[in-house]
Amino acid sequence: MAQPKKLFIKTYGCQMNVYDSSRMEDVLKPLGFETTDGPEDANMVILNTCHIREKASEKVYSELGRLKNIKKKRNDDNEMVIAVAGCVAQAEGEEISRRAPYVDMVFGPQSYHNLPEMLAKAHRAGDGKGRGILMTDFPEEDKFDFLPDPVKPEGYTAFLSIQEGCDKFCTYCVVPYTRGAEYSRPVAHVLKEARQLVEQGALEITLLGQNVNAYHGDDGRGGEWTLGRLIRELAEIDGLERIRYTTSYPAEVDDDLISAHADVPQLMPYLHLPVQAGSNRVLAAMNRNHTREEYLEIIAKLKAARPDLALSSDFIVGFPGENDRDFEDTLDIIRQVGFIQAFSFVYSARPGTPAATMDLQVDKAVANERLQVLQKLLVDIQTKFNEDCIGKEFPILLERVGRKDGQLVGRSPYMQPVHVEAPVDLIGQIRDLKIVSARPNSLGAELKGTAAK
Ligand code: 5AD
Ligand code: SF4
Numbered sequence: 001m002a003q004p005k006k007l008f009i010k011t012y013g014c015q016m017n018v019y020d021s022s023r024m025e026d027v028l029k030p031l032g033f034e035t036t037d038g039p040e041d042a043n044m045v046i047l048n049t050c051h052i053r054e055k056a057s058e059k060v061y062s063e064l065g066r067l068k069n070i071k072k073k074r075n076d077d078n079e080m081v082i083a084v085a086g087c088v089a090q091a092e093g094e095e096i097s098r099r100a101p102y103v104d105m106v107f108g109p110q111s112y113h114n115l116p117e118m119l120a121k122a123h124r125a126g127d128g129k130g131r132g133i134l135m136t137d138f139p140e141e142d143k144f145d146f147l148p149d150p151v152k153p154e155g156y157t158a159f160l161s162i163q164e165g166c167d168k169f170c171t172y173c174v175v176p177y178t179r180g181a182e183y184s185r186p187v188a189h190v191l192k193e194a195r196q197l198v199e200q201g202a203l204e205i206t207l208l209g210q211n212v213n214a215y216h217g218d219d220g221r222g223g224e225w226t227l228g229r230l231i232r233e234l235a236e237i238d239g240l241e242r243i244r245y246t247t248s249y250p251a252e253v254d255d256d257l258i259s260a261h262a263d264v265p266q267l268m269p270y271l272h273l274p275v276q277a278g279s280n281r282v283l284a285a286m287n288r289n290h291t292r293e294e295y296l297e298i299i300a301k302l303k304a305a306r307p308d309l310a311l312s313s314d315f316i317v318g319f320p321g322e323n324d325r326d327f328e329d330t331l332d333i334i335r336q337v338g339f340i341q342a343f344s345f346v347y348s349a350r351p352g353t354p355a356a357t358m359d360l361q362v363d364k365a366v367a368n369e370r371l372q373v374l375q376k377l378l379v380d381i382q383t384k385f386n387e388d389c390i391g392k393e394f395p396i397l398l399e400r401v402g403r404k405d406g407q408l409v410g411r412s413p414y415m416q417p418v419h420v421e422a423p424v425d426l427i428g429q430i431r432d433l434k435i436v437s438a439r440p441n442s443l444g445a446e447l448k449g450t451a452a453k
Contacts, residue, residue: 007033008042012059013050015246016179016208017086019159020109021048024085026148027115039070044081044119049088051174053348060088064100071102081105081122085112087178093136104131109164109179111135113146138180144189149196156399156428157242157411158202162190162217162230163209168249170276171287171355172316172347175210184209184217187225187233194234203397203430204242205234213248213257228256235264241430242397242413246272247314251289253298262305269306270414272341273298274314278333279326282319285358292333299337310385310414312341317374318367319347320358327370334377340385340414342378346371379440386416386438394418396433396445398426412443420445 007028011021024046025035039045045067050056064082071080083105084096090108097103105118118133125131165180166173194205207227209215215227225233227245234243243266250273261267277283280291290298303309315330334342346367349356389412396410396418408422410433419442420433437444 004034005032005043006036006041007044007046008036008039009046009048010039010063011048012056013048013052013086015159015206016109016161016164016210017048017050019161019208020086020112021046022159023147023150024048024112024115026151027113029151030148031116031119039067039080043079044083046083046085049084049086051087051091051178051350053345054350055348057088057092060084060096061099064103068100068102081119083107083118085109087174090136090178091174093134097132097134105133105135107133107135108137110138110143113143142183142185144185150193151200156202156397157204157206158197158200159206159208160190160193160197161185161208163212163215166210167214168211168289169287169354171285171358172319172350172353174350174353177352179210182211182214184215184224186218186220187230188220190217190230191233191237194240195237198237198239201428203240203428204244205240207231207234207243207245209245210247211249211252212245213252213254226254226256228254228258228260231257231260231264231267235266241266243267244270248273250275250295250298253302258301258305261302261309267306268413269308270310270312270340271302272312272314275333275337276314276316277319277322277326278330279322280329282322282326282329285321286316286319286355292329295333296336308413310340311337313337313339313343315342315344315374316347317344317370318362318364320355320362321360322347322362322370327374331374331377334374334381338381338385339378340382344371344374344378383438383440385414386440386443389416389435389443390438391435393432393434394445395430396420397430398422398428400427410445417442418445419443420447422447 009021011017036042047060047063049060067082074080081104084103085107086109089106096106104122121133122131163184165182166175167182169176197205213227216224219225231243275295278292394412396412398408398410400409402409402419406421408420410418412418433445435443436446
């Protein structure tokens with residue numbers, strides 16, 4: 001038998017990229033590839049890249065520099081193919097081959113089902129230098145029709161991509177350009193993949209999409225399903241205990257989705273609903289399609305449907321034109337909603353987006369200061385939320401052994417890591433556990449009947 005070839009995929013950016021990387025593994029496994037932990041012994045290295053902020057993009061070129069040195073030492077019997085995938089590949093295409101001519105292939109998020117064909121081409125081209133294979137079209141065909149059945153990653157939680165692309169054109173964002181127009185996978189495909197994941201042992205599925213609540217999947221009967229409808233149907237799958245979805249767009253939260261939060265117990269009471277900023281002026285300049293008041297009203301409706309719901313968000317500080325007052329409005333909305341988790345960033349001007357050429361770009365030092373203030377507030381709220389969990393009982397999905405002997409680590413409904421002393425045979429179960437301690441980033445729990453004497 002031929003020696004297995006080794007594959008190393010380095011993933012940057014969002015959960016959609018994490019999903020895409022595991023699907024690339026699924027495509028390459030039948031060609032004899034096994035995954036490895038680093039580039040040193042890899043025969044194929046894929047950088048699955050993120051273009052959302054300048055820092056994320058630039059990381060790719062420094063990583064490529066390191067790979068070049070490893071590749072130089074290889075020969076024909078132990079070749080190394082270097083590929084750049086994902087959103088930097090989509091956005092920069094040929095520029096990558098120009099800056100890093102030793103790269104063999106560059107392909108966007110809609111092309112990775114063609115990996116076998118690209119590899120065959122690379123081998124025909126064969127001289128060990130860069131082979132210049134470029135695939136960054138948005139093909140007519142649906143890549144999902146060409147991908148093999150997914151192999152669920154180890155563990156009890158799985159991602160399922162149901163929607164891709166974005167038509168919202170927030171003025172700072174590259175996603176509509178790198179991921180293309182909104183597209184929803186047909187209902188039947190989503191349900192089939194979900195059933196397979198559950199059969200393979202998934203207890204929790206996170207539905208993924210750049211704009212997941214804009215989902216409008218073809219139902220095969222001339223109609224379309226919303227996300228709310230899809231969630232209700234998924235909840236019927238025996239053995240699927242937890243459903244999550246991310247990332248949502250506030251202006252697309254409809255009544256059907258809100259009522260799913262009331263009716264579907266499997267839908268976790270934790271929602272990532274990025275608001276980005278709290279000032280109406282800034283929200284308008286960002287083209288977010290909602291005001292702060294409208295956002296707060298959506299939250300009120302969601303909480304009326306599911307009173308134990310908690311929220312997380314993304315924030316951008318230092319958007320062009322943001323003044324101290326605007327920033328205060330952002331702090332204020334954070335206090336009002338009490339976001340228990342958040343990703344926050346200094347605005348990064350992205351080439352080709354409308355905001356990049358707006359007047360009144362904010363001084364970097366000012367933006368960094370604002371970021372510090374905002375992050376401190378978020379940490380305080382998160383710490384307080386965790387402390388308030390003490391004494392409560394939550395269902396915890398026990399996922400793996402912990403670092404300490406006899407300890408297991410699980411996840412609460414709110415995604416908090418939870419440590420508990422418990423026997424290993426509880427791994428893969430959801431148990432109601434009492435929370436007994438809190439840290440800024442995790443909780444400690446106790447199995448019933450095991451309290452210290
Ligand atoms: N600068 C800073 N942050 C950005 N994001 C998107 N584009 C930019 C940008 N140009 C943030 C948003 C988004 C998250 C994924 O990344 O907060 O929700
Ligand atoms: Fe980017 Fe806005 Fe689309 Fe989100 S909704 S992906 S921030 S354009």
